[in-house]
Amino acid sequence: MTDLLQLLFAGLSQGAVYALVAIGFVAIFTVSGVINLAQGEFAALAGLVAISAVSSGLPLLAAVVLAVVSVALVAVIMERLVIFPVKRMTTLVSLILTLGVSTGLKALMLLVYGPNAEGLTPLTPGGFSVAGVSIRYQELWILLIAGIVSLAVYWFYERTLAGKSLRACAEQPVAARLVGISLTKASLISFLIAGTVGAIAGVLASPIFFTSWESGLTLGLKGFVAATLGGLISVRGAVLGGLLLGVLETLTAGYISTGLRDAVAFLLLIIVLVARPAGIFGRSAEARV
Amino acid sequence: MSLEVGRLHAGYGRLAVLHGIDLSAGDGELVAVIGANGAGKTTLLRALSGLLPVTDGTVHLAGTDVTGYGPEKLARTGLAHVPENRLVFPSLSVADNLVLGGYTRRRGPAAARKEARDRAMALFPRLEPRLEQAAGTLSGGEQQMLAIARGLMAQPRVLVLDEPSVGLAPRLVGEIFSALGKLRDDGLTLVVVEQNARAAFAVADRVSVMDRGRVVLEGDPAALSTDPRVSGGFLGGGFAADADADVDADGAAAAEAPGGTPVAPGSGSGATRATERT
Structure with a gap:
């Protein structure tokens, strides 16, 4: 029982990180049909920027803010340089383009930060233990902040005019333009959201899971699987998908074999794509975003 | 003039569709543009609203040159x-x-x-009880x-509509067009592109007939409905695959019904007395 609780808790905090990365995929995909393979690199870059800022003497909180802001900026610049100039964007073209960006970012991170994996200082070090389940404070921070960010993103899409205008672009791009919504601006905003959320995932995960120049690959793929579980068009689906994936991973690692940990995500992806391409949490086209 | 289009050319890439369209609509005027499939009606509206680039010619909106503006x-x-x-936003x-x-x-x-919202609600009271419903769940007529x-929520000077009657039951077509008539009476300028010429003629102040990217006929609906080219091509003859202006289809002569509502001869194809003028 204690084992199960321990695994569930670890899975949820891991899943919360996946959920944030998944929200980034959803934010971009719904607006422009772009699948952003550099999403994981956003998280890795944020972790590395924060780590190097802390080691150069900046206070932790300032380093985290710096990391999030600079990665958001990278995402926006990426949209302007790589996505915006393309006249006829298809999902395939977007895969190739963003794979290029992802590779470039990885090379840049290797060049600047070197090959070692490091962990950011936790927001609150240490932990405690309840009924035999050991809990790190950082894990609580992950759950809390990921929860707040997810709710904020959800609220943005459901309640604000700007969020609704992004949904309008996703659903009826022509009609959105006719009511005066700029699709290019919408695409820029979607990258800003994805960059910010991805960066937050990166700095939250770094103290526990460590960050290196290539840690964006697994994180990005897991986030993509989580988003796909939710049908790639629903923030709620992405969050549930992330949590589910995190829990399944730790349960597999705990009860079957740690070696199978990473296989779970892809097994799940194959099953979902074959059995329910709209995602297990997808409620057809009605439940977009 | 609220809307003035001069020698407008537009198309898709190298395919030129519009070959010098002239069209104007004054304040509080409802202009209907009719024509067969492929005449360029939708292209005209897409060029007017900036979805398609204008390759030549000008568009003026309330005296401002808006040629080349984006949507x-x-x-x-x-x-x-x-x-x-x-194209409503279905999940919203x-x-x-x-x-x-x-x-x-x-x-x-x-x-x-x-005020814009109140006006729209007064015009379509049916929407009021559905405000919280997802737009995708509305019926076709309600979506229109x-x-x-x-x-209307954009508080426009000119409202252009593309085939508002398509796919709707005759009663709903009537309802929609009488609403358009009300908007005209309130001083709004409207340009309505229609294949349902009968419905369009009943409310329009002026009618332009398009064929193959040109305006081939223009005039007030009463006069045009007696024109054999129109009645043959659009009013009585059902679908006109080829509405060549020089072809006089069956030499049909139009009759005029009392009350000024134009009625085509032998209108067995669709007895849609679409709408009454309000």
Whole structure:
């Protein structure tokens, strides 16, 4: 029982990180049909920027803010340089383009930060233990902040005019333009959201899971699987998908074999794509975003 | 003139569709543009609202040269386009669809936004009980009403509509067109592209007949409905695959019904007395 609780808790905090990365995929995909393979690199870059800022003497909180802001900026610049100039964007073209960006970012991170994996200082070090389940404070921070960010993103899409205008672009791009919504601006905003959320995932995960120049690959793929579980068009689906994936991973690692940990995500992806391409949490086209 | 189009050319890439369209609509005037499939009606509206680039010619909106404006800027300047197939935002509520219709006026006075909304609700009271419903769950007719109401929320000077009658039951066509008539009577300028010529003739102040990217006939509906080329091509003959202006289809002569509502001869094909003038 204690084992199960321990695994569930670890899975949820891991899943919360996946959920944030998944929200980034959803934010971009719904607006422009772009699948952003550099999403994981956003998280890795944020972790590395924060780590190097802390080691150069900046206070932790300032380093985290710096990391999030600079990665958001990278995402926006990426949209302007790589996505915006393309006249006829298809999902395939977007895969190739963003794979290029992802590779470039990885090379840049290797060049600047070197090959070692490091962990950011936790927001609150240490932990405690309840009924035999050991809990790190950082894990609580992950759950809390990921929860707040997810709710904020959800609220943005459901309640604000700007969020609704992004949904309008996703659903009826022509009609959105006719009511005066700029699709290019919408695409820029979607990258800003994805960059910010991805960066937050990166700095939250770094103290526990460590960050290196290539840690964006697994994180990005897991986030993509989580988003796909939710049908790639629903923030709620992405969050549930992330949590589910995190829990399944730790349960597999705990009860079957740690070696199978990473296989779970892809097994799940194959099953979902074959059995329910709209995602297990997808409620057809009605439940977009 | 609220809308003045001069020698407009537009098309898709190398395919030129419009070959010098002249069209004008004064304040509070309802101009119908009719024509067979492929005449370029939708292309004309897409060029007017900036979805398609204008290759030559000019568009003036209330005296301002708006040639080459993109759709976002045109919406702000005062042209609202109610697109073909309605294109409501399906997962958003009816109320949110309306709010987004007023997107370009989001920083304007709240009173003006409320007034636009009240007018739209008064015009289509059926939408009122459905405000919280997702727009995708509305019937076709209600979606058309919502699309028009959404256009009105932009507080436009000119409203252009693409085939508002398509796919609707005759009674609903009547309802939609009488609403358009009311808007005209309130001083709004409307350009309606239609294949349902009968419905369009009943409310239009002026009619332009398009064929193969040109305006081939222009005039007031009463006069045009007696024109054999029109009645043969559009009013009585059902579908006119080839509405060549020189072909006099069956030499049909139009009759005029009492009350000024044009009726085509031998209108067995569709006895849709679509609408009454309000």
